Amino acid sequence: MRAFVCNTISEDLSGASLTEIAEPVAKAGEVKIAVRAASLNFPDILMCQGKYQFKPELPFTVGMEFAGDVVETGEGVTRWKIGDRVCGGAKTGAFAEFVTASEDGLRPVPAAYSYAEGAAFGAAYLTAYVSLVRRARIEAGETLLVHGASGGVGMATIEVGKLLGATVIATTGRDSKMDAIRQAGADHVLNLRDGFREQVKELTDGRGADVIFDPIGGDVFDESTRCIAFDGRLLVIGFMSGRIAEIKTNIPLIKGFSVAGVRAGEYGRRFPEKGRENMAQVQAWAEDGLIRPRIHAELSLDEAAKGLGMLTGRDVIGKIVLTT
Template structure:
């Protein structure tokens, strides 16, 4: 039966989210091999904010609904769907999930791990898949290696701290906030905490016995990347995840030559598209980690759909430790 739903729609690209509003639109119907999900929780990511201004590499046609990952309950299934039925708790990455309902291919849905709340499950797939592709596929990080995680309080940063610990690495969590570092230290117990405000090169070298970090996970870019090349170990790996600082750094290749390190760009979704079989293995691996309770995603705060602006601002103002969640069901 046709109906309507509320959704967070981007009508035009503009600063300060001026082109974004909650609107009543037609509720989508599932087609063959598709599932309609009643969204219980959807995570906010930096690309969501960037897309409202047209600053992200993925530029959907206007108007569009934001959101990249969600958890909810199956509401209806299309022809040919046998793996799910109404009432099943599911989660997934996907586009357009800041809405009361979303239609997604059944093939990309995962049963929600019983250990995770809807909010935890919603904030899980993008961050942990990014961390997994970076640390396992790109860096081939080994137990006992030193892993320096920048932006450790953010969604992808905290996922890397969590996953690196589960892999047996020695983890240095880095942030510009002592308050955030205190939370990370209390809840995740990395081997060291480093405030980067006054620089971090010498501190990292001291922690690693002068060698430097074997792996550096960098979702920040800018000055953080510039200083990271000064404290990477010989033969180390710098993982470029993103540029939340707003500045694209440049690599002094003479330093890379002298220190023998490599820089890996990480786009977890594109990795899966280029290598489908490995992509399926990656997805299976992160959900297995969640089901076994070896990792623990953190929800910073949850907001109803009408308070989406407050949710966006937690990221824009760097207030988050973990993931911010929008709850269309409230």
């Protein structure tokens, strides 16, 4: 079968390419899926660069999320049958024509979703939910500041924030993305080029944002500490800027805010029951039509490298999906 495989670690992703590998076989408790769509995520890039906290053994098939049709069930599988539309995620393996997964790690593709949407919603909305509900414990009426708002996770966080009753301020680095961010539900959209500290203060009557969602780090993190409310929660999602910010502990002490790291997948692994609750809520919202990922582009599996390049270039609004 064809698969996009990382053979060597490389900064420019040149160590990954489309190649032929053996088809997987469903073992006991596993399901084999013909992949119809696979969603691109920023950690896919980091793993190929050797920069992610999880470092798979080389070579590995890239890709964390997929949707497709069940074509084989292993011994003991009872939840799924051949022909079922399913979606799921794993640390690697999704950018291929076939993938295997534990039967418990799969979910039905929501009835109104395409395969592309089924592949694109899980990690993004799960990250948003764990961030806002589990880590920030956001309350209705609070103000949420979302950085990186035009990405798949950023847009998901806007939607979840609105579902939870927050007022959402969103930031982006490009005017061309502002309308799409408003359409996702943001109450206010700011351009990072102009700075955001004073605008956030003005929009919150001087209080600052109660919860700040930061996948960017660097200068954005630094400025966020200057417009966060007392008792605020600054969520560290990632470091897309390339610089890991540092903070002197007297700043959160004096200003009375907390800094919390977010690893949605690891949260579920450490707290399995809560992990199941998290995914069940996201799935229910999807089934009820309350959330829906924006698909920026659907590319072929042959264009996996191109898609990862688009993510690196920060030109994407929503999610990129590979289709087979």
